[in-house]
Amino acid sequence: MMDDTRLDDAALDVLVSETVRVDAPEGFAIRVGAALDSRESLARPRAWLRPAFAVAALLLAALWWWRQPVPVKPEGLRETRAVAPVAPRAPYAPRAPYAPRAPYAPRAPYAPRAPYAPPAPYAPVYVRIDHERALDALDDLPAVQQAGIDPAAIGTRTIDVQPADAITPLTIDTDRPDPGGEGDH
């Protein structure tokens, strides 16, 4: 059998290391550089694609939302069906054939427009008010006389008022039996 000392950790590591310690293939760095060049050249013209895709997606979403039918509650539909069954639809009447359209009349030529006349210059209007003028005399104001009022003219009549009875003082009879609280009413 084999010697244990020949397979200690160090020997085993050397053995494994010789097996797994492999270098990258020849020209690997050049291959990576070429891949980087290729990716960079592809990435540059595609830089505008991302915002374009975003805008297109937004437009599609807006279009889809706009084309959605108005939602109807299913309960409402059920009730409608139960109460009023759908009547058979009358057949469509045949459509009248289209009348040939009259040809368009030629349009009258445009009359030449009068040349533009500039508006007259603006003349300001001044109104002079004399705030210092003397007021009119009181005697010159018109006097209005009050007309006399005739009672017969407005339909008045006399009323006889009976003289009131003399007021008798209030007396309380204390000999009556107590009704048991009912008398308080």
Next chain:
Amino acid sequence: MTDGELVERARRGDRAAFDAIVERYQHVVFRTALAVTSNREEAEDAAQETFLRAFGHIGTFRGDSSLKTWLLAIAWREGISKRRSLVNRLRRMVSTPEDEAFDPPAAGRTEEARVVDAEHALTVRRLVARLPQSYREALMLAAAGDYTFDEMSAALGVPVGTLKWRVSEARRQLREKLRALGYQG
């Protein structure tokens, strides 16, 4: 030029600076992707995607971690993504991991030694491929020697203790399988 200077220049759109980053980390990123995918073609694709993604997001790199750790995190995610893709799953159904040639380093070896090395490498690779996924990934990352456990922990979001335990468990299982095969080292 330091990583920080290269990142700063790459942020300003300097392609030459980013090419230098690719040149500097191509092998590390490739090995990371290989640890996840266990497939050379998928690892190449994942590594390329890693650099493309890094170039696109270089502006978001805040420098809280090292550039290498940042690339490790991206490569890890890309590798997982490749591994989970439907096309690659179907491809794995018709091919076995052993079919993938990792080509171990052969500098300074005789032809006979290379044949033996290749045979050993194939054996180890088959056994590593049959390890549970989390153990295999941790072992391959650790054995590649590109990252410390702290860097792996920061990039993968796995505690250091868990990573060390996975590597230890992977070693134990691998050692048992090699012993079962009568491996003499």
